[in-house]
Amino acid sequence: HELVGLSNKLNNEDFLKKAPAHVVEGVKEKHTILVEKEQKLRTNLSRIKEAQE
Numbered sequence: 001h002e003l004v005g006l007s008n009k010l011n012n013e014d015f016l017k018k019a020p021a022h023v024v025e026g027v028k029e030k031h032t033i034l035v036e037k038e039q040k041l042r043t044n045l046s047r048i049k050e051a052q053e
Helices: 002-010 013-018 021-052
Strands: none
Touching (some): 002 013, 002 021
């Protein structure tokens, strides 16, 4: 759910306009890290499912 919250912040024009640049950058970095982790988890899950077949 953290990923959804970060995505919502990054899609919120008011947040992007009002938040300090370092805060926005921090949210972007955290979002990128979570997206990468999610992709790795999905890849690993697919491999596990394939191995079970």
